[in-house]
Amino acid sequence: MLDATLAALADPTRRAILSRLAQGDARVTDVAKPFTISLNSVSKHVRMLERAKLVRRRIEGREHILSLNPQPLDEAGDWIAAQRKLWAWRLGELEKVLTDG
Amino acid sequence: MLDATLAALADPTRRAILSRLAQGDARVTDVAKPFTISLNSVSKHVRMLERAKLVRRRIEGREHILSLNPQPLDEAGDWIAAQRKLWAWRLGELEKVLTDG
């Protein structure tokens, strides 16, 4: 699942959509407002965020209300945190070898 | 810079390459060994990792030695951590409203 999550996060438009939703649930139109691109393009971005399960949609009449789902972000964060630790350890060992022995 | 970093991390082959390099510097050929795809394709993945500055290359004779650069990973990790906090806060507030208010 990391694939879809990280790919979804790689696009600045989608990150902006997520930031918007972090302030509260919103309709597709609301979310699209700040962008210069077409509503249709925003709709596609939203669909990708849904595919990555970062965003959920509930339909109320003709309005689609979007909300965040933190789970995939947690997973991605955990993976990166684990790598950070590994890398830091590895670079620390290297340092030891260079200075101490 | 987040764009390139997250896009680079979105591919499983590239994440595997990074994991390999976390165990120690290695040549392009070494890094390519576990994969069934061609050396050429791996070389291209390495180039993308370099573009994202996650990997550095030093040339020793005919060998290109690859090593990790943790900085972009730190930035990506920080962004995700910040979002996680924001989202958690937002969902916490929502919870309050639902139960208490």
Add this chain to the structure above:
DNA sequence: AACATATTCACCTCTAAGGATGAATATTGG
């Protein structure tokens, strides 16, 4: 000089993503 090794370059194919526009669908409000 000749050969092997390490890596990239130049192309080609296929698929997916990002953008646009115009039409279709569903719902709400007079």
Add this chain to the structure above:
DNA sequence: CCAATATTCATCCTTAGAGGTGAATATGTT
């Protein structure tokens, strides 16, 4: 019923990525 609103569907264009193969380049070895 009819018009406006909210959203997606269908289609098109362009660009980038992931994969492949074969040739080119550079270095090391005998």
